[in-house]
Amino acid sequence: MTDAGADYRFRDGAAHLIAEIDAALDRGEIDEAGWHARVADIVRPAYLAATTPQAQSGHSGDAVAWEHARGIIADAIDRDGTFLDVGCANGLLMETIVGWCAARGIRIEPYGLDIVVELAALARARLPQYAERIFVGNALTWSAPMRFDFVRVGLEYVPPRRRRDLVARLLHEVVAGDGRLVIGVYNEDVDLALTLRGIVEGWGYRVAGRSERRHRNRANEVHHVLWIDAPARTMA
Numbered sequence: 001m002t003d004a005g006a007d008y009r010f011r012d013g014a015a016h017l018i019a020e021i022d023a024a025l026d027r028g029e030i031d032e033a034g035w036h037a038r039v040a041d042i043v044r045p046a047y048l049a050a051t052t053p054q055a056q057s058g059h060s061g062d063a064v065a066w067e068h069a070r071g072i073i074a075d076a077i078d079r080d081g082t083f084l085d086v087g088c089a090n091g092l093l094m095e096t097i098v099g100w101c102a103a104r105g106i107r108i109e110p111y112g113l114d115i116v117v118e119l120a121a122l123a124r125a126r127l128p129q130y131a132e133r134i135f136v137g138n139a140l141t142w143s144a145p146m147r148f149d150f151v152r153v154g155l156e157y158v159p160p161r162r163r164r165d166l167v168a169r170l171l172h173e174v175v176a177g178d179g180r181l182v183i184g185v186y187n188e189d190v191d192l193a194l195t196l197r198g199i200v201e202g203w204g205y206r207v208a209g210r211s212e213r214r215h216r217n218r219a220n221e222v223h224h225v226l227w228i229d230a231p232a233r234t235m236a
């Protein structure tokens with residue numbers, strides 16, 4: 001059976017490079033460890049050479065654009081709790097989500113995980129108050145030292161054929177029993193913004209919520225995010 005989630009191509013400035021890495025994996029020229037290593041070889045130098053905190057987290061805009069694009073993640077946070085940013089890069093989301101939630105009266109304790117050692121080190125140096133909460137590992141295989149109330153992730157962090165496994169693993173082993181898995185943010189054409197929801201539902205999950213905001217400069221584009229609730233929260 002084909003997996004629509006494995007066929008989906010996310011909009012990405014490095015899309016052509018990622019497509020080459022995906023193809024090499026499909027041809028058997030590299031294994032999955034090689035896939036992650038090659039993606040990291042693109043991300044590492046670009047983020048470490050960046051001169052703004054936003055660019056060190058892979059975002060091309062300034063602080064205002066960052067809040068506009070990433071701020072919708074806070075729409076998924078509906079109560080006090082722990083928040084794990086999978087793919088935390090320099091830790092900017094860990095840092096900013098706290099303030100966005102505090103503005104709505106919600107207290108968040110941020111944690112981070114990144115596959116790139118040097119980026120985790122950068123996050124620890126930027127956020128010494130959270131240094132003990134920033135981990136190194138691959139989201140697909142990482143043994144979490146605890147469960148988190150909110151976990152954010154991007155499906156593009158794993159080979160396309162493992163996206164579904166990533167969601168299952170995080171929901172079963174990283175998200176708290178009554179927690180929430182947040183997927184995104186993605187920038188997409190308006191008419192594609194619901195595609196991800198269909199993919200996740202096709203995997204058998206109920207999408208508990210989603211949030212979307214118009215791109216500030218690109219008329220036909222939106223930022224969007226969606227979330228899945230862990231079983232105990234669904235039953236509550």
Ligand SMILES: C[S@@+](CC[C@H](N)C(=O)[O-])C[C@H]1O[C@@H](n2cnc3c(N)ncnc32)[C@H](O)[C@@H]1O
Pocket residue numbers: 040043057058070085086087088089090093113114115116119137138139140156157158185
């Ligand atoms: C675009 S940045 C995300 C920055 C930020 N967290 C945000 O709000 O958008 C993606 C980060 O995910 C990390 N990453 C990619 N694949 C990963 C994986 N399998 N496990 C953990 N981190 C991963 C990359 O090293 C990179 O730092």
